[in-house]
Amino acid sequence: MHGDAPTWQMFIDGWELFRDPILCALGAGAVLGFLGVYVVLRRMVFVSAAVTQSAGLGIALAFYSEIHGGPAVDPIVGAVLLALGATMLLAVDTRSFKVPREVLLGFAFAAGGGATILVGDHISQEAHDIQSILFGSAVLVRGLDLVLVLATGATALGLHLWWYRGLTFASFDPEAARVQGLPVRFLSNFLLVSIGAMAGVSARALGSLPVFAFSVMPAAAALALGARLSWAFAIAALIGAFSGVAGYVLAFFGQLPVGGSQTVVVSGFLLLAFAVRIVARLRAR
């Protein structure tokens, strides 16, 4: 996105080119924003970081394998597999190691990030791709990535809306839900798998950093605004979707990297929400 100063006419003329990445950002932002309410309220921000970092490693390993004569694995498969693997770390009982569960997530985050850089060092001809894995530069997305993001997002969102009452009860008062016979473990695993799968497919298209931002910032902003739970899900989804599109448009006009632009836009919503809270508090005095 360098050259002459971009104009709206150029944007409209290039719509065929921009449509898929914008749809991808819209879908991923909306669904990750929605899921983020669970991430934030269940104190799983670290999980989200570990999952997105692992997805990045999965993409890097897929590139490495292809370049160095290993089995041809589509990067999106690598991303989803490692993202789901990171979510499964939550199922490991760490008490026998005398450490809290967060240590394993920290391991996934640090080891995933470090390994991505090391693997990236060995696939220098694909250095641009590694940049996009880590920070996102989704100027273009493949048709397959778009289909997977939208299909995974629609499936996850549909099931989440259908099972909304069970998922919220089991997530926020698991003991009582268990006493009442709800399949708490199934619902908890479904939640983690849906976060892992969505982060995995989105990371290939958008990059790990914006995916992490979409899975935390919109929900945090909605909750900071004081929204009721059901409204928080809706507002977070809207902020995520808007930020995905607005970040792309900003990147086009500002000739900026897309992932960084999307991350800054979505983070701006959290700052805005904090500012609204501060103003509301001052006015209440």
Place this chain on the structure above:
Amino acid sequence: MTTSSGERPGAGAELLRCDKLVIGHRGQALLPAIDLGIRRGSFLAVIGRNGSGKSTWLRTLLGFLRPLSGRVARSSPPPLLAYMAQAMTIDPLLPVRAIDLVRWGRLSGWGFARPEAGDGVRDRERRALDAAGAAPLAETLFRDLSEGQKQRVLLARLYARDPDVALLDEPTSAMDAVAERQALAGLRALTRERGAAVILVTHLLGLAAEYADEILLFDRDGGAIVHGSPATVFAAPAFKQQYGDLELRHAR
């Protein structure tokens, strides 16, 4: 304790049974083996000093903890259980209204996958809130309530479930004296009018004596379990040893 028709067990039927149940942590027994049946319509208060094993027993009944030996048997079909925990388990940041929490009380098994119920259930939720003295709190965010008000809402959730067995772990610890008495009266009404069994862990000896049919005393220091009517338990040496004369006068 089993009905051939598969319907809920009738009045006086045994809903839960502890068979030579030994409870504890990490292989360390807290108390001698417990043999006890919980019958429909009964109100059992569980008393004992801090750390005597009351909550451990309750959590073993609920299946959260495994017995060291013995077993907890449930009637067939299994009784509908409702539980109110000792500590506030709802996250203080969770932005749900009191009525939303009460609605969770209506969920069972995979019922969340079915469409939401209509007006009849809405009336039931309102009645549950009324019974717990929480009706004015229905639209308030749970996190904005005082601890005592939160306990009233959780009690309403328990009523909304219309359980066969209600298990409550110090459910009135943050309530004022009036609300405490209302809560105990409400639980007794649950046993008398709905035929539910209530198991109440409490330190309120006077109210336990007034409302409960039976008392179960855990005396961990003396390695004893005393079970019987309030008069029987308060006359037991184990009770006097645990609580002394002062508490005995309060209890009576």
